[in-house]
Amino acid sequence: MSNINACQFLADTVSTTLGPRGMDKLIHHGMDRITISNDGATIMKLLDVAHPAAALLVDIAKSQDAEIGDGTTSVVLIAVELMKMAKPFIEEGVHPQTVIQNYRLACQLCQQYINEMAYSVADKSDAERTDLLVKVAQTAMNSKLIASHREQFARMAVEAVQSLDEDLREDMIGIKQVTGGAMEESELIKGVAFKKSFSYAGFEQQPKRIPNPKICLLNLELELKNENSKAEVRITNPEQYQSIVDAEWSIIFTKLEKIVATGANVILSRLAIGDLATQYFADRNIFCAGRVTQEDLNRASKATGAQIQTSVNDITPSALGTCGLFEEKQVGAERYNFFTDCPQAKTASIILRGGASQFIEEAERSLHDAIMVVRRSVKNKAVVAGAGAIEMELSKRLREHSLTIAGKGQLIISAFAQALEVIPRQLSQNAGFDATDILDQLRQKHFTGFRWAGVDITNEGVCDAFERCIWEPSNMKRNALNAATEACCLILGIDETIKAPQSEQAPAPPRGGMGGMRGMMPGMRGGRGGMAPRGRR
Incomplete structure (x- = not known):
C-alpha cells in the first residue's frame, strides 16, 4: 500500500501537464538552472525521486521516451490508475497474483483490439502519407509550448524524417539553438x-x-x-x-x-x-x-x-x-x-530561433517528440485516434469481455477498463471541463457504436477525433499500455520492502602499545568476561 501511495503522489505531480490545455512545470535545479517543461519524461528525470517503487515510474517514462518519444505522461497516469484500481481488491484479501494475472490478460486483449482498429496507411500515395504524418506531428505538438506554431514545425519534422535513409537514425537530424529572433524564423536545412x-x-x-x-x-x-x-x-x-x-x-x-x-x-x-x-x-x-x-x-x-x-x-x-x-x-x-x-543528403539540420533560452530548450524537446512520433509512424504505418478516443473504446470492449468471464477475473478486468478512462478524464479536467459529464457522454457514444468519439477541447464536448485529424501512432498506445501494465504488476508483486544492512568495517587497531595488545585479545567484542574495546564500554 505504501508503494502505491508513493506512486500516486508522483502521478499527481505530472497529471496536470497532460493534453493541449496542460500546464507547465518550472523546475529549479542547481544554483541558477531553470527548466520549464510539460514533457513527462523531462519532469520525471529532473525530480529527485528517493522512493524505490516510485523510481520505477521514472524508468517507464524514460523507456517510453526512448522507444516512442511521446506519451510519457500517459504511461505514468495509466500505471498509477491501474494500481489505484487494484487497491480495493488487495484490501479485501484478493491475492496480488490473481490481480496481476488478470491485468496481463486485459493488456493482451487491448493489444489485439488496437491492431484490429488501427488505420493503416501502407497503401496510400506519397502525398497522402505525408499529409497524414503532418497531422500526427501536429497532434504530438498540441500540448507543447510551440502549439501555436505547430503547422510550421510539424512540416519541418516530417521533411526532416523523410530526408533520412531507411535506417531513420535520429542522430542524423541536428537541432541547433540560436537565441534571438522569432520562432517563425526557424528553418530546416536539407544538409x-x-x-x-x-x-x-x-x-x-x-x-x-x-x-x-x-x-x-x-x-x-x-x-x-x-x-x-x-x-x-x-x-x-x-x-x-x-x-x-x-x-x-x-x-x-x-x-x-x-x-x-x-x-x-x-x-x-x-x-x-x-x-x-x-x-x-x-x-x-x-x-x-x-x-x-x-x-x-x-x-x-x-x-x-x-x-x-x-x-x-x-x-x-x-x-x-x-x-x-x-x-x-x-x-x-x-x-x-x-x-x-x-x-x-541523408541528413537534415533544424535551426531554432526564439527569445529566452528556456523557451528554445522546450521547443527543442517538443520538436524531438514530434520527430520521434513521425519516425515511428513511418516504420509502423498505422495510426489510431487520440483525444482519449482509443482509451474509451478499449474500456468499452474490455467491459463487454469481462461479462463473459466468471469469478474474480470479471471484476478485475472491469477495473482495468475503468482505469483506462483516466486519460479522457484528465484531459477534461486540465481543460477546465466537467469530467464526469464528458465521460458520461463518451460512454454513451462508444456504446452506441461511435468508435472514435473523443474529448472536444475546443467546444467543450465530444467530437469525432479521427475526423478532427487527432491521430497518434498505434505503436505508441501499445507500448504505453505494455509499459504501464508491467510497472503496475511489478509493484503489485512486492509484498515487503527490505533495506539491506550495510557491512560495518571494524576500526583498525592502533599501532603498538597497550592499545595494540588490546586489539588482539580474544573476546574483545564483548560478551561474557570479554574486554570491550576502548570507547565502547
Missing part, C-alpha cells in the same frame, strides 16, 4: 549546418562561399606541438639543434602539402587546426574548420559522401565529398557553416 568553431589567426582571409566544393574530413591535429615530455636530447653543436627544429616544421608542412594536393577546398577536422595551418590554407583560398564535433562530422560525411580520414597519406579522390554550395552565414549573433544541395 548540414553547424556553429562556426573556434578560429585561429588567418581565418577571416578564407573564402566564405564556395560553389561545388571538394570536402575533406579529417580526424587529426594540424598544429605544431609543444613537447612537454622529460626527454633529454644531447647535442654537440648548434646545427644539430636547428635540424630538430626543422624536423618539427617539416612534419606539419608535409601534412599540409598532402592535403592541398588532394584538391580539397573545404577542410573539416574533429581536432584542432592551428594558426599556422589556418594561414597556410587561407593563402591558397581554402576554407578550414577545426574542433568540429563528432556528431556534426558524421552528419557532414553522410550528406556529402566524404569519408573521415585519420591520416593524410594516400587520400584518394573518392574519399572527398561534395555539395551544391558551401557558405558561412550570420544567424542571430552566431556564425554558421552551411552545406546545402547535397547530392545524397
Whole structure:
C-alpha cells in the first residue's frame, strides 16, 4: 500500500501537464538552472525521486521516451490508475497474483483490439502519407509550448524524417539553438549546418562561399606541438639543434602539402587546426574548420559522401565529398557553416530561433517528440485516434469481455477498463471541463457504436477525433499500455520492502602499545568476561 501511495503522489505531480490545455512545470535545479517543461519524461528525470517503487515510474517514462518519444505522461497516469484500481481488491484479501494475472490478460486483449482498429496507411500515395504524418506531428505538438506554431514545425519534422535513409537514425537530424529572433524564423536545412568553431589567426582571409566544393574530413591535429615530455636530447653543436627544429616544421608542412594536393577546398577536422595551418590554407583560398564535433562530422560525411580520414597519406579522390554550395552565414549573433544541395543528403539540420533560452530548450524537446512520433509512424504505418478516443473504446470492449468471464477475473478486468478512462478524464479536467459529464457522454457514444468519439477541447464536448485529424501512432498506445501494465504488476508483486544492512568495517587497531595488545585479545567484542574495546564500554 505504501508503494502505491508513493506512486500516486508522483502521478499527481505530472497529471496536470497532460493534453493541449496542460500546464507547465518550472523546475529549479542547481544554483541558477531553470527548466520549464510539460514533457513527462523531462519532469520525471529532473525530480529527485528517493522512493524505490516510485523510481520505477521514472524508468517507464524514460523507456517510453526512448522507444516512442511521446506519451510519457500517459504511461505514468495509466500505471498509477491501474494500481489505484487494484487497491480495493488487495484490501479485501484478493491475492496480488490473481490481480496481476488478470491485468496481463486485459493488456493482451487491448493489444489485439488496437491492431484490429488501427488505420493503416501502407497503401496510400506519397502525398497522402505525408499529409497524414503532418497531422500526427501536429497532434504530438498540441500540448507543447510551440502549439501555436505547430503547422510550421510539424512540416519541418516530417521533411526532416523523410530526408533520412531507411535506417531513420535520429542522430542524423541536428537541432541547433540560436537565441534571438522569432520562432517563425526557424528553418530546416536539407544538409548540414553547424556553429562556426573556434578560429585561429588567418581565418577571416578564407573564402566564405564556395560553389561545388571538394570536402575533406579529417580526424587529426594540424598544429605544431609543444613537447612537454622529460626527454633529454644531447647535442654537440648548434646545427644539430636547428635540424630538430626543422624536423618539427617539416612534419606539419608535409601534412599540409598532402592535403592541398588532394584538391580539397573545404577542410573539416574533429581536432584542432592551428594558426599556422589556418594561414597556410587561407593563402591558397581554402576554407578550414577545426574542433568540429563528432556528431556534426558524421552528419557532414553522410550528406556529402566524404569519408573521415585519420591520416593524410594516400587520400584518394573518392574519399572527398561534395555539395551544391558551401557558405558561412550570420544567424542571430552566431556564425554558421552551411552545406546545402547535397547530392545524397541523408541528413537534415533544424535551426531554432526564439527569445529566452528556456523557451528554445522546450521547443527543442517538443520538436524531438514530434520527430520521434513521425519516425515511428513511418516504420509502423498505422495510426489510431487520440483525444482519449482509443482509451474509451478499449474500456468499452474490455467491459463487454469481462461479462463473459466468471469469478474474480470479471471484476478485475472491469477495473482495468475503468482505469483506462483516466486519460479522457484528465484531459477534461486540465481543460477546465466537467469530467464526469464528458465521460458520461463518451460512454454513451462508444456504446452506441461511435468508435472514435473523443474529448472536444475546443467546444467543450465530444467530437469525432479521427475526423478532427487527432491521430497518434498505434505503436505508441501499445507500448504505453505494455509499459504501464508491467510497472503496475511489478509493484503489485512486492509484498515487503527490505533495506539491506550495510557491512560495518571494524576500526583498525592502533599501532603498538597497550592499545595494540588490546586489539588482539580474544573476546574483545564483548560478551561474557570479554574486554570491550576502548570507547565502547
